[in-house]
Amino acid sequence: MFKKGVLLIVLLGILLPFLLMGLLSVSKGWFYPDIFPKSFTLGHWQLLLHQESELQQSLLLSLLMALGVASVATLLGFWVSKELAYAKQRNTWLLLAYWPFVLSPVVLAILLQRFFIYAGLSVSFIGVSLGQLLLAFPYTVILFQSFWSNYILELYQQSVTLGASTVQVFRQILLPIAAPILLICFFQTFLISWFEYGLTQLIGVGKIKTLTILVFKYVNEANIFHAALASLLLMLPPCLLLWLNKRFVFSKLV
Amino acid sequence: MPKLSSGILKSVFLVLAVLPVAIGLGFALLYSLGIIGVLSEGFTLSYWEEVLLGGTFLKSLAYSFYIGIVTITVSLSVAFWLVLYFKESLTRGVTGYLMFLPLSIPAVVTGFFIFQLLTKSGMLSRVFHYLGWIDTLEQFPELVQDDWGVGIILAHSLMAIPFFTLLLNSIYHDQHLDQLKEVAQTLGGNQQTFLIKIGVPLMLRTASPNILLYLLFVVGAYEVPLLVGSQRIQMVSVLAVRKFQRFNLHDIPEGYAISVAFTVLLLGCIWGLVKLNKKHV
Numbered sequence: 001m002f003k004k005g006v007l008l009i010v011l012l013g014i015l016l017p018f019l020l021m022g023l024l025s026v027s028k029g030w031f032y033p034d035i036f037p038k039s040f041t042l043g044h045w046q047l048l049l050h051q052e053s054e055l056q057q058s059l060l061l062s063l064l065m066a067l068g069v070a071s072v073a074t075l076l077g078f079w080v081s082k083e084l085a086y087a088k089q090r091n092t093w094l095l096l097a098y099w100p101f102v103l104s105p106v107v108l109a110i111l112l113q114r115f116f117i118y119a120g121l122s123v124s125f126i127g128v129s130l131g132q133l134l135l136a137f138p139y140t141v142i143l144f145q146s147f148w149s150n151y152i153l154e155l156y157q158q159s160v161t162l163g164a165s166t167v168q169v170f171r172q173i174l175l176p177i178a179a180p181i182l183l184i185c186f187f188q189t190f191l192i193s194w195f196e197y198g199l200t201q202l203i204g205v206g207k208i209k210t211l212t213i214l215v216f217k218y219v220n221e222a223n224i225f226h227a228a229l230a231s232l233l234l235m236l237p238p239c240l241l242l243w244l245n246k247r248f249v250f251s252k253l254v
Numbered sequence: 255m256p257k258l259s260s261g262i263l264k265s266v267f268l269v270l271a272v273l274p275v276a277i278g279l280g281f282a283l284l285y286s287l288g289i290i291g292v293l294s295e296g297f298t299l300s301y302w303e304e305v306l307l308g309g310t311f312l313k314s315l316a317y318s319f320y321i322g323i324v325t326i327t328v329s330l331s332v333a334f335w336l337v338l339y340f341k342e343s344l345t346r347g348v349t350g351y352l353m354f355l356p357l358s359i360p361a362v363v364t365g366f367f368i369f370q371l372l373t374k375s376g377m378l379s380r381v382f383h384y385l386g387w388i389d390t391l392e393q394f395p396e397l398v399q400d401d402w403g404v405g406i407i408l409a410h411s412l413m414a415i416p417f418f419t420l421l422l423n424s425i426y427h428d429q430h431l432d433q434l435k436e437v438a439q440t441l442g443g444n445q446q447t448f449l450i451k452i453g454v455p456l457m458l459r460t461a462s463p464n465i466l467l468y469l470l471f472v473v474g475a476y477e478v479p480l481l482v483g484s485q486r487i488q489m490v491s492v493l494a495v496r497k498f499q500r501f502n503l504h505d506i507p508e509g510y511a512i513s514v515a516f517t518v519l520l521l522g523c524i525w526g527l528v529k530l531n532k533k534h535v
Binding site for chain 1: 366377
């Protein structure tokens with residue numbers, strides 16, 4: 001009984017951020033000491049339907065950026081990681097891959113900001129995407145190391161010996177085996193871009209308004225209802241990815 | 255041809271993963287030494303002296319490690335308790351899905367949530383008022399933007415607990431600790447002896463690289479301290495960015511010096527971690 005009670009409290013605690021953000025996103029006026037808002041509205045959500053609304057544009061921008069960064073990082077990381085996995089100095093290469101990954105993204109942005117300005121990439125979609133790629137790419141190289149085992153190498157070499165072209169090996173052998181880890185890598189790098197704030201703020205100078213930038217903007221404006229809505233929009237795609245991951249990817253891996 | 259493609263792929267790695275950090279560090283170092291920059295008057299150690307001897311950076315660094323260590327201690331303690339007490343029920347059914355759910359909350363949202371929950375006019379204060387425990391919001395304790403970093407610690411713990419719970423739970427099963435427990439009990443050990451001498455040390459040792467990496471992640475955190483951190487004492491990342499955003503141009507070389515010092519410290523920690531791992535293997 002005690003165990004079930006504690007577990008229930010833990011689960012409620014997990015759901016609390018979703019409940020509070022959900023409540024605030026449909027609220028209008030929440031004055032102290034009221035526990036619940038005086039009135040409710042769907043007006044904040046309706047903003048998403050207006051084509052020129054900041055929220056809708058930000059949602060699309062964030063989606064486009066995260067999809068782009070995840071696609072490029074996953075594909076590039078897959079090929080580069082193979083080269084490094086079978087390199088003589090594998091451990092040294094891998095240690096180098098940890099560098100940008102362990103740095104605080106905002107510190108990395110401080111170190112790089114000038115170069116983005118000199119290259120004309122600051123305050124641009126491409127510039128911020130490139131900045132996020134610098135974080136996501138080394139991560140993919142590290143993640144794919146577990147895939148490139150001796151078994152995969154032997155399979156690859158055997159196929160080439162038997163006359164398969166590189167394209168055939170990729171399409172008919174590597175891709176089917178690597179599909180689950182490619183998908184996981186895509187999800188993870190999508191989240192790296194989706195969750196990013198510090199680097200996006202510094203490289204984009206706050207003008208490339210992804211959803212994370214918008215949350216901060218609304219918080220600074222004391223607009224907690226819009227901040228809650230933007231927060232919910234930030235949480236929903238990862239929840240969906242998590243569910244897909246657990247439902248389709250993990251079940252196949254286990 | 256394969257050699258050429260190998261060279262290209264390694265170059266791609268160097269350009270995207272190594273060069274940005276190396277060039278950025280080099281530039282920042284030169285700037286902080288007064289060799290380049292708008293106000294450059296030649297080589298000087300004055301910015302580094304200000305950073306290393308002025309006290310602000312070291313205080314900020316100590317504060318960041320204090321936040322990191324307390325967060326890790328709290329999160330690990332809760333995670334251990336959950337794993338050892340609940341075991342299977344954590345991974346089954348709806349609970350199994352919900353345990354993953356906090357991993358889908360970005361730091362910026364966690365910070366905002368903690369702010370809305372713990373600020374003087376936040377949800378908890380309203381509940382306390384409703385229960386009659388406080389009469390005015392001033393009576394509610396200062397839990398965010400306080401010098402002890404309660405809000406930051408809570409926000410980071412909320413993010414870290416699910417991560418460590420899932421990590422320790424998988425270690426518990428991978429290391430077959432249930433079987434080890436039976437062996438220990440057959441040999442006369444009780445539950446407590448098993449946990450203190452076998453279970454917890456084994457899990458801690460296996461999880462140590464992840465724990466140390468997470469500690470560094472918390473120490474370098476930016477979003478949460480920016481939202482719920484104190485104005486008087488700042489975590490290192492916040493301090494470095496604030497130096498860049500000030501109008502005084504003399505603050506920029508100091509910001510670079512802080513960034514370089516912090517980066518070197520983190521890279522040193524990673525190097526030490528790798529060495530330590532090699533020693534244990």
